[in-house]
Amino acid sequence: MxxxxxxxxxxxxxxxxxxxxxxxxxxxxxxxxPTWLRRHHPESELLRLRPGEFFEIIEQTKCPPEEWxxxxxxxxxxxxxx
Numbered sequence: 001m002x003x004x005x006x007x008x009x010x011x012x013x014x015x016x017x018x019x020x021x022x023x024x025x026x027x028x029x030x031x032x033x034p035t036w037l038r039r040h041h042p043e044s045e046l047l048r049l050r051p052g053e054f055f056e057i058i059e060q061t062k063c064p065p066e067e068w069x070x071x072x073x074x075x076x077x078x079x080x081x082x
């Protein structure tokens with residue numbers, strides 16, 4: 001069964017930037033998401049890690065609801081309409 005996940009880019013001084021939310025059929029598939037996304041969206045600056053940065057993936061049921069809602073709202077505001 002597919003679950004929803006948030007992908008954060010984390011860096012120095014505890015900065016966490018939401019990159020996107022997505023669904024995956026398993027934790028393994030979710031862990032592969034950053035690699036897949038970089039391959040399919042090479043133009044995205046958010047998917048390019050600098051020294052000391054890393055990705056964090058959080059499954060929706062393990063994330064406080066207010067954090068999830070805030071991150072999703074931020075992503076919807078920053079995502080250009082297609």
